[in-house]
Amino acid sequence: MHPPLRYQVSEYDCGPTSVMNAISFLFATREVPPEFVKSIYGYTLDDFNDLGAPCRRGTSNDSLRYLTSWFNRYRERTGYPLRCEFYEKEEFSLDENSPLIQCLKGGGAAVVRCILKVPHYITLTGIDEKYFHVFDPYYWDIQFEEDGIIRVEDKPMEMNRLISRDLLSCTEGEHYVLCREEKSAMLFYKEGEGRVILT
Numbered sequence: 001m002h003p004p005l006r007y008q009v010s011e012y013d014c015g016p017t018s019v020m021n022a023i024s025f026l027f028a029t030r031e032v033p034p035e036f037v038k039s040i041y042g043y044t045l046d047d048f049n050d051l052g053a054p055c056r057r058g059t060s061n062d063s064l065r066y067l068t069s070w071f072n073r074y075r076e077r078t079g080y081p082l083r084c085e086f087y088e089k090e091e092f093s094l095d096e097n098s099p100l101i102q103c104l105k106g107g108g109a110a111v112v113r114c115i116l117k118v119p120h121y122i123t124l125t126g127i128d129e130k131y132f133h134v135f136d137p138y139y140w141d142i143q144f145e146e147d148g149i150i151r152v153e154d155k156p157m158e159m160n161r162l163i164s165r166d167l168l169s170c171t172e173g174e175h176y177v178l179c180r181e182e183k184s185a186m187l188f189y190k191e192g193e194g195r196v197i198l199t
Contacts, residue, residue, distance in 0.1 A: 004156035015059025017137040018121040022109040081192035088184035131162040
């Protein structure tokens with residue numbers, strides 16, 4: 001069974017929530033090792049705000065880069081069928097042949113850093129000719145007025161937004177545009193069935 005994707009519980013935990021949502025989208029609950037939950041929350045929420053307060057700037061690219069490495073080491077040691085890749089800055093692209101687009105077309109998921117007035121992480125679960133299929137972990141009980149953002153209410157295990165490919169590819173604006181200086185993406189590939197975790 002795949003549970004509905006989840007919302008963040010504070011103003012700061014969009015990063016770990018989006019990573020958990022990528023895992024939940026790809027793997028059934030009984031296939032997810034509990035050490036994934038521990039590691040995701042243990043390695044994220046690492047950034048400090050301008051006053052030096054921990055966690056108040058959410059999750060850094062550094063922690064997602066490390067978490068990517070952790071998942072890949074876990075796969076190498078245990079055979080768990082999850083592979084991850086991390087791209088940032090000049091490596092990151094939304095071109096048609098980019099790793100991110102190919103990952104989504106192949107049934108994978110991605111966690112992308114964008115702008116939602118402030119830097120923010122969302123989970124991409126699919127793509128079509130016009131839209132990215134997105135689960136935004138920040139709960140908004142509003143309908144955005146911008147072109148290219150469609151609220152989706154009937155697919156809780158997959159998405160709660162359709163965001164146009166043109167909008168997410170921009171770097172100007174306040175809602176669902178790429179971070180100019182800290183753009184990044186963590187890609188998730190399912191490469192087989194996960195073992196059922198009973199012990």
